[in-house]
Amino acid sequence: MSIVIDIAAQFTGKKAFSQAENAADKLGRSVKHALIGVGVTAFAKSAISAFAANEKQLATFKNSLRTIGFEFATNDSLAFLNSLKLQYGVADTQLIPAYEQLLTTTRSLAASQNLTNVALDIAARQGISVTEAADALSKAYLGNTKSVGALGLGISKATLASGNFAEILKEITNVTKGAASTAADTFAGKLARVKVAADTAKESIGAGLVEALMQITKSTDIETLQGKIINFGNTAAETLGNLGKIISDNIVLIKAFGALLLTAFAINKIAAFIIALEKVVKTVVMLRNAALAAAAAEMFMLNPLAGAVMTAGMFAAIGLLIKGVDAISNSADKATQNLTNLFSAGKALGVGGDQGGAAKYAEGAAARAAKDAKDAAAAQLKATKAQTKAIQDQAKLKKASTLFDMDTIQIMAALQNKLTEDEKLRLSLQLALLQGNASEAERLGKQLAISQLQTTNLAQAIANIPMALNPFKGWGSEIDNLLAKLIEMYRLLQNPPTQPTNPNNPPLPILDPNHYDAAGRYIGTPFGQAGSNVSTFIGSQGGYDMAANYVGTPFGQAQTPAPITNIYVNGATQQLLNELRNGLIDSSASGSFSTINSPAG
């Protein structure tokens, strides 16, 4: 333990801040008890009950005394009983019946009071009630000693049998004398005496309460008071029920409100008050909406006996704050001015005032707001990341599900083998198509096409293919030559050859050498050499014509005359002509040479 001399200290309350929650709870409990008035109500009920029971007993006692003609002694008897009650700690409920029975039996005030004292001694000694002892004495007084003998006081049978009450009483007194006083001096006796005193006080309080209720309710008699009490109870029960529900529904708010009040007012911290004020405003608005203030005000009217100071303070504060909330809500400028005034008040404080805490707390509020915004942004980012992760997980799951696709499995298995690049590409492309991966399929398709072309060198071959040949190239000159020959033929036809007049210089046949005539016979020298003129007659074995051109087979072999079909047409019809043409066509198609009978043949 350290020894300390405090130079300067500050009162911070008894662990005010750390116990704010407990304080709020205690406040709530106190308010609840105060509002409901459990203790006071219970005590008042007990006191009034005790008062009522005592009143009833006294009324019965008075009636009994009046019956036996001792009404005049009522007050003296009650005074005597009161003194006994306080002296020995015996309750009225025992003492009055005992005294009443003895007085009824003896019809003597002196005897009854004496016997009451004896009964008290017997009760104290034997540990029985005063009523039982008085009953035994009463019976003995009347000659029935059995009950006295049964008390076990050691009275001789002879005395009991004699029935002499004086002797019996003498022996009883000898045995029990002073027992009541002795018992009353013990701790238990003292407690009993205190209890009797308390009960008496309670009865008095009960009487006072009833009187007070009569006066408060302006009741002239108890019946009127009863009606008003019943009405009060109904209204109070309903109100308490409503208030209890409101408190139960808003217990968190009430706790927070209590903590805010403590924070705002208990620590004399202006800046904290300013920061807390906004929360207080919100809280009070909610409380007001919950009609708590109205219920509290009603409670004040209904519960004057239990009006606890704390309750009053709290709800008065609520009322003030409600007004303050209205003021702030209606006039922001006015509220700002109030705050400025608060700061001015803070400046005016002495050593104990707020020394710059306002600025610090204001900046702290800004920092908290920035922190809140940062937290919100972080939360949003976290949510986005979570969403992204969920999508990724979904994709992974989908991918994992493909593990059970047999086609995919087979492709994957095939890919594990030794494959050529083309085969791999094909499998990959097939896999992509199965998985519905369009972009991958397109990529693989292109890659596969390129690979195939590269494999067969077709790409290079195609790239090296020369320009396509023009099939009509050169046709121009051929056609020109052909046309020139046709023109020459036409010219020759236009100029027929004439018969030479000089035999030494015969005209050349019109046929070119090395050509066949119309009958298919070769015309010219056998080897194209210059020949003598031959007649135009050409034998069947060949020969030279007039222009010395050889006419016959090229090597002189016998000519095979072409089969000649002689068709004699007499009065040919169109049908016959058609048949003829068709026959020629068939012959041409079958490769046979057909000629029309010419003059030469």
Next chain:
Amino acid sequence: MPTEVKGLIELKKALKDYAPNLATQLDDQMGLALGGVVKKAQSYAPAVSPLSNWSYRKRSEKNAEGKRKFPLYNSARVIKGIQYSGTPRKTNRNGFKAVYYIINKSAEGAIYETAGRKNPNGQPWVGSKGDPNDHTVSHSNNPNAGKQFIQAFGAIYQGNIESSTKRGRYMKGRLIFRAWAEDGGKANAAALTAIYNVNEQFKRKQYFKKVTL
């Protein structure tokens, strides 16, 4: 008896955050105000143990049960433990939080400081027969052990200053309370004046800001 200074904790926090030069100034002035008392209190610590067998020596600090043994006197440790501080302590049972204070930290220093406060002639002697866990009685074989122990320390001084309203054994001592009493309240006044002056300077700097809801 401490002087209650309302808002002192808030002032210290505000100085630290917004006027560190003033905070340093306050620390310096508190050092000047309380340092003298501390030095004087340290000078009252005996250089050697008042009881020859109470002198510090190497031994185990705990007994066989693992509990701390009765501390032995170590002058250096006692002197080192006498300090002043401006670090707020825990709130006491009455709701006060000490902000500036002089403290005697060491166990042997506290023993030397307070021995004989409650029982000037030592605790009631019961010897070895008493309850060993009862620390309100003397278990020594020597019935006069407590008395001799206290007498060896010399007189104990009432540490109340003139303005204090509380007088009693809780303000008695041989080190810091003695020095505090001999100072006559000058250090106390200087400390409070320093706080007041710094507060005034801080207020003149107009650190208040307008805050609107």
